Amino acid sequence: MNQTLLDQLRDMTVVVADTGDFQAIRQFTPRDATTNPSLIAAAAQMPEYQDVVDETLLEARKTLGPGAGQKEVVSLAFDRLAITFGLRILEIIPGRVSTEVDARLSFDTAATISKARAIMAQYQAAGIGPSRVLIKIASTWEGIRAAEILEAEGIHCNLTLLFGLHQAIACAEAGATLISPFVGRILDWHKKATGQDYPPAKDPGVQSVTRIYQYYKKFGFLTEVMGASFRNAGEIIELAGCDLLTIAPALLMELASTTGVLQRKLDPARAKNAELTRINVDKETFERMHAADQMATDKLAEGIQGFTRALENTETLLAQRLGQLESGEALEPASAELFKIYDINGDGLISREEWLGTDAVFDALDTDHDGRISIAELRSGLGALVNLARAA
Numbered sequence: 001m002n003q004t005l006l007d008q009l010r011d012m013t014v015v016v017a018d019t020g021d022f023q024a025i026r027q028f029t030p031r032d033a034t035t036n037p038s039l040i041a042a043a044a045q046m047p048e049y050q051d052v053v054d055e056t057l058l059e060a061r062k063t064l065g066p067g068a069g070q071k072e073v074v075s076l077a078f079d080r081l082a083i084t085f086g087l088r089i090l091e092i093i094p095g096r097v098s099t100e101v102d103a104r105l106s107f108d109t110a111a112t113i114s115k116a117r118a119i120m121a122q123y124q125a126a127g128i129g130p131s132r133v134l135i136k137i138a139s140t141w142e143g144i145r146a147a148e149i150l151e152a153e154g155i156h157c158n159l160t161l162l163f164g165l166h167q168a169i170a171c172a173e174a175g176a177t178l179i180s181p182f183v184g185r186i187l188d189w190h191k192k193a194t195g196q197d198y199p200p201a202k203d204p205g206v207q208s209v210t211r212i213y214q215y216y217k218k219f220g221f222l223t224e225v226m227g228a229s230f231r232n233a234g235e236i237i238e239l240a241g242c243d244l245l246t247i248a249p250a251l252l253m254e255l256a257s258t259t260g261v262l263q264r265k266l267d268p269a270r271a272k273n274a275e276l277t278r279i280n281v282d283k284e285t286f287e288r289m290h291a292a293d294q295m296a297t298d299k300l301a302e303g304i305q306g307f308t309r310a311l312e313n314t315e316t317l318l319a320q321r322l323g324q325l326e327s328g329e330a331l332e333p334a335s336a337e338l339f340k341i342y343d344i345n346g347d348g349l350i351s352r353e354e355w356l357g358t359d360a361v362f363d364a365l366d367t368d369h370d371g372r373i374s375i376a377e378l379r380s381g382l383g384a385l386v387n388l389a390r391a392a
Contacts, residue, residue: 005233006255008262009240016226016246017093028252031095032244034136035085037078037310056080057322074318078311081318083122090132098134098158099123103307106138112146120155134158134178138304139167141286148174158226161303164296166289168212170281172221179223180246181209182299183239184231188352189295200234204295209239210266217271219278233258241266248363349374 006028009015017030025033060077061068086097099119105111116135123133135155137143139162147157156177162168163186171179183205190204191197200206209227216223226244230236233254236245241264247255279285290296350373352362365373 002259004256005237005258005260005262006252009236009245009255012241012262012264013239014095014226014244015252016244017252018228018246018248025089025092028249028256030093032097032134032246033089033093033095034098034246035082035089036100037082037307037314052084053081053318053321054325056084057318057325061322061326070319070322071315074315074322077318077322078315079119080122083119083126086123086133087126087128090128096132096134096156098136100136100160100307101138103138103304103311106140106304107142109142109146109149112137112143113149116146116150116155116157117153130154130156136160136180138300138307139171139179140300140304141170141283144170144174144176147171147176151175151177160228161300161307163208163299164290164293165208165211165215166279166281166286166293167296167300168225169215169279170286172216172223173281176223178226178244179212180226180228181205181212182229182303183209183227183235184229185299185303186295187231187235189299193295200232200238203235203238205229206235206238209242211276213242213266214271214274215276217268218274218276237262238265240264250363 006015014032015028015030016032016034017025017028018034057073057077060073060080064073064076082099086099089097101112101115101119105115116137119135120130120133124130133155134157135147135150136158137147137160139159144159144167147159150157151174158178158180159167159171159176160180160182162171162179162181168179168181183203186205186208187198187203198204209225213225215221216225224243226246227236227239227242228246230245230247230251233251236247236251236255239245240262281289290300352371362373365377367377
């Protein structure tokens with residue numbers, strides 16, 4: 001019987017689930033997985049998970065006392081919810097979970113280190129050691145410096161929002177455990193800039209990850225490359241053999257239902273022969289190369305903005321729920337509240353640019369694949385995204 005493309009991919013690449021949907025994680029049995037603020041935003045108002053959210057908010061209030069401000073309480077509750085999601089995911093997968101540092105700290109090395117240590121301490125208090133957790137940090141110069149210090153302490157890091165070779169080299173030189181170059185967002189930028197479509201082999205995102213992979217293998221860096229943010233299965237096929245690939249459920253399903261021969265495209269032995277020049281990336285070099293790469297400049301700034309907004313939206317929903325708990329008000333419908341927050345221009349649809357958060361969550365909600373989320377899609381998709389009562 002012919003093997004599926006997903007089965008063959010697993011023979012040469014570690015498959016990671018780019019989702020917080022526990023049912024999808026169980027179905028595709030990936031080694032690793034990630035959490036994200038968008039999922040917690042949905043959970044904040046889903047009846048299936050309301051007891052855990054409410055308990056977390058009230059415990060945060062109890063911890064900080066009646067004199068603490070709502071913002072401080074919500075911040076603590078969010079951190080605790082992220083750990084709760086991570087712990088539940090770790091009950092399903094054999095590998096690691098990535099948990100994000102607040103994107104608003106992306107240019108603050110000391111604050112990033114402090115937040116990462118706090119996250120790791122909560123996992124350790126729950127009996128989970130550092131070998132099973134990756135702290136997710138934006139690939140700014142300041143974030144990379146934080147990762148360097150954390151790695152020296154034994155706290156492993158996943159450097160995200162990575163779009164350029166200069167970022168990748170700086171991460172490897174800092175000893176980061178893993179990087180997550182964003183394939184699909186690189187493609188998005190080039191399609192918008194040129195008005196062209198790109199076949200998978202010519203996809204700028206695929207070419208960028210290929211170059212980073214070759215650089216690492218040629219010069220002996222141990223940092224793992226995890227391609228992320230895919231727009232189509234063709235991109236994944238072109239990166240078969242990459243250390244890891246984090247894939248949304250819809251694309252996992254496509255690969256699992258397709259048979260044929262999957263050719264290994266990335267191979268460490270062949271990468272040794274790549275014609276590449278070694279570059280030492282200090283701060284000056286990083287800033288010069290970043291300024292010269294308009295795509296990386298635009299997408300890093302946009303990504304931080306998007307991750308920040310996803311977090312702020314989540315905090316808004318948690319604050320609303322805390323207010324309801326403390327005043328006894330009724331809970332508003334989740335889909336209506338979530339939609340109003342993301343539909344910036346008020347046209348009744350959420351575009352990818354308006355969402356700006358986690359691609360996997362957007363793709364899961366965009367069931368007709370038209371690049372926009374309607375209120376009906378959001379309402380019907382929330383249950384599939386959270387589904388936490390059955391996963392408990």
